[in-house]
Amino acid sequence: MAQRDSLEVDVLFVGAGPASLAGAIRLRQLAAASGTEIAVMVIEKGGEIGNHGFSGAVVDPKTLRELFPDEDIAAGLDAPVSSDALWFLTNSGKIQAPFTPPVLNNHGKFVGSLSNLTKWLAAKAEEAGVDVFPSFPGQELLWDGDRVIGVRIGDKGVAHDGTHKSNYEPGPDLMAKVVVLGEGPRGTLAKAAIQRLQLDADRDPQVYAVGIKELWKVPGRLAAGSVIHTLGAPLWNTFGGGWIYAMNGDVIDIGLVTGLDYADPTTDPHDNFQRFKLHPAIRPLLEGGEMIRYGAKAIPEGGLHAMPRFYADGLCLIGDSAGFLNGLRLKGIHLAMKSGMLAAETIHDALQQDDTSASALAPFEQKFRDSWAFTELHAARNFHQGFSSGMWGGLINAQLGMMSGGRGFGIHDKLAGEHGYARMKKLSQIETVQKTKRVVPDGKLTFDKLTDVFKSGTMHDEDQPPHLHVADTNICADRCTVEYGNPCQYFCPAKVYEPHFSKTDGAPAEGRLQINFSNCVHCKTCDIMDPYQIITWVPPQGGEGPVYTGM
Structure with a gap:
C-alpha cells in the first residue's frame, strides 16, 4: 500500500487567492525584516494559479500599494477606470443616475481580472520565498483535540466506487504551526472549522449571492476602463444587480449578481443573467460580439455582523472565508488582501513568542478593528x-x-440577518410561481447552461467519487419534489443537478437525482442554497474544475 507522506512548514495558507497570497508575501517580508526564517506554503486546488480566480472586478489598489510601496502595482491589473455610470433598468429602457454615489465612485481604481492578479501575486510570492503549489486540494483539517495542526491533501487515482486505480497516490499531510484558510466563499475546511469550533456563535448567519458572468470580445463598443453598474430589471423581487466593465483588448466583462436569499424556489440565476443580456439597454453592447468565457461564484454578502471569529488554536480565517467583502461598494479584493496581511502580522508576532494558541492569535481581531478595513465594513454593516x-x-x-x-x-x-435558504418559500406558500417565461437561448447572445459550462473550461475525471455529497436522496424524492419542486435544478448555474422523480398522489416519488458533477464550476451555490442543507461540496481531485482565464 502506498505510503502517505508528511511535510512540515511553519505556516500553511489554503487557497491561492488574493487573501492568502498577500498574507504569505507579508509574512515573508516581516520575516526578512526581523531576521527570522519562516517557512511559508500556499496550496491551491486549481491546476494552475488563477484557474479558479473569479471576480468582477473593479479593484481598489490601496492594499496593493501597502504591500508593494515601491512597485508599479498596475502591472497586476488591467485598465484604470475612465468613467463611472449607474443605470436603473426599467423593463423597456434605462434611467442613468445624474451622478455616481460616493461609494461607487471608482476614480483612481482599476478594472482587472482576479485570475491575472493572482498569477501576478503568486510570482511575487515565489520571489519572496513562498512555496506555491497548485493541484493541492485541502481535503480535511488535521486536529489535535480542538487545535488545528495541518491539512490532508486529497488523494489522486480513486475510482468512482472508491477503489484505488493503478495511478493511486495518497495525498500528503501538510503539518503547520498555523493553518490559514483563504479558500474563498463557503470554503470546505473553513465550514468544518466554523461548525466544530462554533466560530460563528453570537454572530449573524452568513448570507450569500451568486455572481454569474461572461467575457465578450466586442471591438470598439466601450472605451477601456468604462464602468457601468445596474439596478432594477430583471431582479424586481430579488437582491442583486448587474455590471459591465470594459477591459483592455476590446473585452467586455459583464455579469449579474442574484441574492441567494430569494423566496421563489424556481428562481434561476443563470436565466436571470440571460434576461439581463436581452434588456434593450444591454443588448446593443454585446450584439455582434463573441462570448469567450463563462463562470459563476458565490459572494459573501452578510457584512460585519456575519463575520465569524477569525482565529482559534493554530488557525486563522481570511478573505471571503471570513466574509471580508463590502457589498455596498461591490468590492472585496482589497479587503481580502488586507485580512491576509493582518493575519500575517499576527502570526509573525505569535511565532516570535513560540505560541500559536488562540490567545496568541487573538490580536488578529483587534488589528482588524484598528484598521481602515473595519471602518469601511462598519459603515456598510446593515447594507x-x-x-x-x-x-x-x-x-x-x-x-x-x-x-x-x-x-x-x-x-x-444592527439589523437582524438570517440564512438565505431559510427565506425560500414552499410552492404551496407562493401564489404566483415563475410567471416570467424562461429564455430560449439563441446561441448568439443567450446560451444554455451546458454551452456556458463548456466556455468555463471546466473539466473533471468522471471516474472518481462525486465531490457533491447529498446526505439523503430520499428527502429529494419524498419531500423536496413536492415542497420546493427540486430547486437544485434551477439554482445551479452549471446543470449539475437533474431530478428525475415522478410522484402520484399518496405514493412515494420514484426515480433518481442525477448529479453531473463533471459540469461543476465550483461556485458553491448548492451547498449554500439547498433548503434542507443536505448538500455538501468538497474538492474533487487536484487540478480539476474551471479554467477562469482572464476572469
Missing part, C-alpha cells in the same frame, strides 16, 4: 439586511445608512 423588505426598502436603507454611518434605515445599529 444587505435592508433588502429583506424588497428592492425599494433596500435602496432606502442604503441611502439612509450612508447618511448615518451605516445605521439600519438611519436608526438601528
Whole structure:
C-alpha cells in the first residue's frame, strides 16, 4: 500500500487567492525584516494559479500599494477606470443616475481580472520565498483535540466506487504551526472549522449571492476602463444587480449578481443573467460580439455582523472565508488582501513568542478593528439586511445608512440577518410561481447552461467519487419534489443537478437525482442554497474544475 507522506512548514495558507497570497508575501517580508526564517506554503486546488480566480472586478489598489510601496502595482491589473455610470433598468429602457454615489465612485481604481492578479501575486510570492503549489486540494483539517495542526491533501487515482486505480497516490499531510484558510466563499475546511469550533456563535448567519458572468470580445463598443453598474430589471423581487466593465483588448466583462436569499424556489440565476443580456439597454453592447468565457461564484454578502471569529488554536480565517467583502461598494479584493496581511502580522508576532494558541492569535481581531478595513465594513454593516423588505426598502436603507454611518434605515445599529435558504418559500406558500417565461437561448447572445459550462473550461475525471455529497436522496424524492419542486435544478448555474422523480398522489416519488458533477464550476451555490442543507461540496481531485482565464 502506498505510503502517505508528511511535510512540515511553519505556516500553511489554503487557497491561492488574493487573501492568502498577500498574507504569505507579508509574512515573508516581516520575516526578512526581523531576521527570522519562516517557512511559508500556499496550496491551491486549481491546476494552475488563477484557474479558479473569479471576480468582477473593479479593484481598489490601496492594499496593493501597502504591500508593494515601491512597485508599479498596475502591472497586476488591467485598465484604470475612465468613467463611472449607474443605470436603473426599467423593463423597456434605462434611467442613468445624474451622478455616481460616493461609494461607487471608482476614480483612481482599476478594472482587472482576479485570475491575472493572482498569477501576478503568486510570482511575487515565489520571489519572496513562498512555496506555491497548485493541484493541492485541502481535503480535511488535521486536529489535535480542538487545535488545528495541518491539512490532508486529497488523494489522486480513486475510482468512482472508491477503489484505488493503478495511478493511486495518497495525498500528503501538510503539518503547520498555523493553518490559514483563504479558500474563498463557503470554503470546505473553513465550514468544518466554523461548525466544530462554533466560530460563528453570537454572530449573524452568513448570507450569500451568486455572481454569474461572461467575457465578450466586442471591438470598439466601450472605451477601456468604462464602468457601468445596474439596478432594477430583471431582479424586481430579488437582491442583486448587474455590471459591465470594459477591459483592455476590446473585452467586455459583464455579469449579474442574484441574492441567494430569494423566496421563489424556481428562481434561476443563470436565466436571470440571460434576461439581463436581452434588456434593450444591454443588448446593443454585446450584439455582434463573441462570448469567450463563462463562470459563476458565490459572494459573501452578510457584512460585519456575519463575520465569524477569525482565529482559534493554530488557525486563522481570511478573505471571503471570513466574509471580508463590502457589498455596498461591490468590492472585496482589497479587503481580502488586507485580512491576509493582518493575519500575517499576527502570526509573525505569535511565532516570535513560540505560541500559536488562540490567545496568541487573538490580536488578529483587534488589528482588524484598528484598521481602515473595519471602518469601511462598519459603515456598510446593515447594507444587505435592508433588502429583506424588497428592492425599494433596500435602496432606502442604503441611502439612509450612508447618511448615518451605516445605521439600519438611519436608526438601528444592527439589523437582524438570517440564512438565505431559510427565506425560500414552499410552492404551496407562493401564489404566483415563475410567471416570467424562461429564455430560449439563441446561441448568439443567450446560451444554455451546458454551452456556458463548456466556455468555463471546466473539466473533471468522471471516474472518481462525486465531490457533491447529498446526505439523503430520499428527502429529494419524498419531500423536496413536492415542497420546493427540486430547486437544485434551477439554482445551479452549471446543470449539475437533474431530478428525475415522478410522484402520484399518496405514493412515494420514484426515480433518481442525477448529479453531473463533471459540469461543476465550483461556485458553491448548492451547498449554500439547498433548503434542507443536505448538500455538501468538497474538492474533487487536484487540478480539476474551471479554467477562469482572464476572469
